[in-house]
Amino acid sequence: MAPPTPQRSARPGKPVTRLEHAAVPVPGGTVALALHLPEGSGPFPYVLACHGLSASKESDKYLMLGEELPRRGLALARFDFRGCGESSGVESDTTVATRIEDADAVLDRLAKHPRLDTRVGLLGSSMGGVVALHVAAIRGDRPPVVTWNAPADFTRLARPDTPGGLGPAFFAEVETGRYASTPPGVARHLTVQSADDDVVPPDHGRILHTRAAEPKALLRIAGADHRLSDPDHRRLAMIASCDWFLRFFHLRGGPDMAPTPPDAR
Numbered sequence: 001m002a003p004p005t006p007q008r009s010a011r012p013g014k015p016v017t018r019l020e021h022a023a024v025p026v027p028g029g030t031v032a033l034a035l036h037l038p039e040g041s042g043p044f045p046y047v048l049a050c051h052g053l054s055a056s057k058e059s060d061k062y063l064m065l066g067e068e069l070p071r072r073g074l075a076l077a078r079f080d081f082r083g084c085g086e087s088s089g090v091e092s093d094t095t096v097a098t099r100i101e102d103a104d105a106v107l108d109r110l111a112k113h114p115r116l117d118t119r120v121g122l123l124g125s126s127m128g129g130v131v132a133l134h135v136a137a138i139r140g141d142r143p144p145v146v147t148w149n150a151p152a153d154f155t156r157l158a159r160p161d162t163p164g165g166l167g168p169a170f171f172a173e174v175e176t177g178r179y180a181s182t183p184p185g186v187a188r189h190l191t192v193q194s195a196d197d198d199v200v201p202p203d204h205g206r207i208l209h210t211r212a213a214e215p216k217a218l219l220r221i222a223g224a225d226h227r228l229s230d231p232d233h234r235r236l237a238m239i240a241s242c243d244w245f246l247r248f249f250h251l252r253g254g255p256d257m258a259p260t261p262p263d264a265r
Contacts, residue, residue: 017036017038017039018036018037018038018039019034019035019036019037019066020034020037021033021035024079024105024106024109026101028089029082029088030087030088031080031087031088031105032057032085032087033077033078033079033106033109034066034077034078034079035075035077036069036075036076037115038071038075039070041115042115042116042117043114043115043117044075044115044116044117045073045074045116045117045119045120045121045245045249045251046074046075046076046077046110046116046120047065047069047074047122047123047245048079048106048107048110048121049062049065049077049078049079049124050081050122050123050124050128050132050135051078051084051125051128052124052126053094053126053127054091054165055084055125056080056084056085056086057078057079057085057086059125060234061125061148061234061237061238062078064234064235064238065238068238069242069245072242072251073251074121074242074249077106077110079102081099082099083165091167092165093167094165094166094167094170095170095173095179096130096170096178097179098169099127100131100134100135100138103131103132107135119249120139120141120143121143121144121146121245121248121249122135122144122146123145123146123241124146124147124148125148125150126149126199127151128150129147129149129150129151130151132145132146132150133145133150133182133183133208134179134183137185142187142188143188144189144244144245144249145188145189146190146192146241146244147190147192147208148192148228148241149193149194149197149199149200149205149228150182150191150204150208151182151204152181152207152208153180153182153204153207154180154181155174155181156201156204184211184212184213185211185212185213186211186212187212187213187214187216188215188248189209189216190217190218190240191205191208191209191217191218192205192237193205193208193218193219193221194220194221194224194225194226194228194233195223196224197226198226199226200226202220205218205220217244219236219240221236221237224237
């Protein structure tokens, strides 16, 4: 990693965290990585955040997690998939396979970091949730996983007339059946689903929860949209996610850590 740059939270009363940046080599280029570390020598468990389509690591929700997780003793690694944000490449070339490749490259880099330990959690929003579940299934070491408004199956989503960041490679991948659905049997999975999701139909959350292995939980957020644009909805998802990771990392939350909402059972 690059030399750490101290960064103080913008909100009063928050402890100082440290922010490091790196460019991680991947086939044909690099992906941009930002790592938020708690103060101290560590080593710390960490969460890898995977953003969705046409998004980036600079999304407000990942910046918020970059403040909150270090307060709980967890590091947060956020990165841009190829073709997004500060990473090289073109997003229209993206597939689930290339995104898994990017996430694996970042995980390999983080595994060598002296202030991180072997406890890894995965968080993914929308398409990033699909990537996180496949990475967890491939790893096989039962990392805790949290998905926010992730599709259960791409085949069940209507192909848009204007596909945005998606290109022929993605649709060809779906047609072959490779990574067209999320893997079954992923344990330690918290599914967060917005009840008023306008992109991924809310029943995908129920399918994801049914498909997961125990221990698992489902949190349905009433009135929330796909992007969790309401700050209260976003914070509810964040607190539940932090609580979930702390449970499996065997750490205690901070003094203002609320319990996981009763819906998340």
